Amino acid sequence: MAGNLRVGIIGCGNMARHHVDGYLVSGRYDVATLADLDENAMREMDARFGIQTKHHRDARAMLDAERLDVVSICTWHTGHAPWTVTAAASKPKAILCEKPMAETLGRADEMLIACHRNGVKLVIGHQRRFLPAYTLARDLIARGAIGRVSLILSFGGQGLPNYSSHQTDMFRYLLGDEDCRWVMGNVERKTDRFERTTRIEDAAVAVFEFERGARALILADVTPTLFQGAHIYGTDGLINLTTEELQLLNAETGGVWRSHRPDGRFFTLAAEGEKFEWREGAAGQAAELADWITGAADTHRGHAENGYKALEMIHAIYESARCHERVMLPLQTRVNPLDLMVESGHLAPQRPGPYDIRAFLLRGERLWGDDPDRERQPE
Numbered sequence: 001m002a003g004n005l006r007v008g009i010i011g012c013g014n015m016a017r018h019h020v021d022g023y024l025v026s027g028r029y030d031v032a033t034l035a036d037l038d039e040n041a042m043r044e045m046d047a048r049f050g051i052q053t054k055h056h057r058d059a060r061a062m063l064d065a066e067r068l069d070v071v072s073i074c075t076w077h078t079g080h081a082p083w084t085v086t087a088a089a090s091k092p093k094a095i096l097c098e099k100p101m102a103e104t105l106g107r108a109d110e111m112l113i114a115c116h117r118n119g120v121k122l123v124i125g126h127q128r129r130f131l132p133a134y135t136l137a138r139d140l141i142a143r144g145a146i147g148r149v150s151l152i153l154s155f156g157g158q159g160l161p162n163y164s165s166h167q168t169d170m171f172r173y174l175l176g177d178e179d180c181r182w183v184m185g186n187v188e189r190k191t192d193r194f195e196r197t198t199r200i201e202d203a204a205v206a207v208f209e210f211e212r213g214a215r216a217l218i219l220a221d222v223t224p225t226l227f228q229g230a231h232i233y234g235t236d237g238l239i240n241l242t243t244e245e246l247q248l249l250n251a252e253t254g255g256v257w258r259s260h261r262p263d264g265r266f267f268t269l270a271a272e273g274e275k276f277e278w279r280e281g282a283a284g285q286a287a288e289l290a291d292w293i294t295g296a297a298d299t300h301r302g303h304a305e306n307g308y309k310a311l312e313m314i315h316a317i318y319e320s321a322r323c324h325e326r327v328m329l330p331l332q333t334r335v336n337p338l339d340l341m342v343e344s345g346h347l348a349p350q351r352p353g354p355y356d357i358r359a360f361l362l363r364g365e366r367l368w369g370d371d372p373d374r375e376r377q378p379e
């Protein structure tokens with residue numbers, strides 16, 4: 001449509017579908033072109049959304065050939081920095097790159113620098129900032145509905161960079177983007193465990209302290225459950241938060257739980273069910289990006305500085321485990337401290353043999369066959 005922003009997507013797997021959905025639902029974009037090593041991935045995308053796009057097996061060729069306003073980067077984590085730096089050189093207006101921002105803070109810095117030098121707006125896909133329950137929690141906390149926040153408790157797993165970078169991002173969002181002061185944590189890694197080719201731990205526990213004294217805790221793979229959301233303890237009340245629901249208990253509710261299940265700007269919970277968090281998050285993220293590009297908004301709540309800080313807090317857990325100390329932020333270490341620990345022999349796997357918990361995502365490796373209609377929502 002005339003006036004719409006032209007988008008190209010690099011990496012057309014699971015998460016790219018949510019990007020495309022968000023772009024189309026927001027009504028502000030034309031998804032013009034796709035790049036993937038696998039032609040079937042691109043064909044499936046066209047068929048799923050009823051769009052006609054130009055296909056490129058080489059993303060560099062796509063960037064050279066097309067004049068794009070926005071580039072989405074939806075490859076696995078180690079592709080985020082190289083593709084962001086490469087895409088920035090073609091000077092689109094914006095890049096929306098998936099989380100975790102990069103595999104090291106050094107590489108995340110390169111992404112910031114490349115985008116800054118080329119005048120490109122960079123957003124990292126922590127799309128839960130656009131969930132109405134999260135934003136309601138942030139607003140209630142800002143209004144003092146639970147007093148001063150003393151503890152935010154979250155349960156993670158499946159890799160700190162992968163799953164819990166959403167949680168470190170959520171802590172800051174809930175606290176009005178307050179910065180984290182220090183991190184202390186430990187990891188267990190007896191098996192040689194990877195996630196989308198990124199080395200991860202078997203289990204972890206971490207404590208964070210924020211500027212105004214709030215603390216947060218992540219328990220990862222040490223309890224049977226994990227969920228995106230949190231139990232939030234304040235001096236005058238409590239909030240239980242999930243991706244769909246917020247329960248509040250304070251003096252105003254008479255000391256009993258009051259449930260809120262807010263609908264989104266684009267979708268209702270009743271109509272979308274489990275898909276709500278994905279569809280609403282993607283559409284909100286895309287719409288605010290269009291506003292940022294056109295000047296209707298001064299910033300984007302997922303701008304790269306926030307994605308960087310979410311990753312920094314995760315790598316500070318690894319650095320705390322490596323140095324056996326509380327780590328003050330900003331973190332100075334530019335490589336991945338977990339890699340350092342393992343490769344130096346400090347944390348050698350006791351049960352050798354690498355395995356990847358997301359190996360099933362590789363095309364041709366899915367245990368149930370390559371059924372494009374099968375909904376899978378790994379983080």
Ligand SMILES: NC(=O)c1ccc[n+]([C@@H]2O[C@H](COP(=O)([O-])OP(=O)(O)OC[C@H]3O[C@@H](n4cnc5c(N)ncnc54)[C@H](O)[C@@H]3O)[C@@H](O)[C@H]2O)c1
Pocket residue numbers: 010011012013014015016035036037038041059074075076077079098099100125126127162196361362377378379
């Ligand atoms: N924001 C979220 O909530 C969320 C949820 C799931 C995944 N993710 C992130 O999205 C990213 C992708 O994960 P996924 O589950 O979609 O993976 P996926 O395996 O489903 O898709 C990745 C795609 O990238 C393609 N690809 C790989 N190398 C390429 C290259 N050089 N050029 C072009 N295409 C290439 C693959 O062929 C594949 O189609 C990950 O970093 C993951 O952390 C984010």
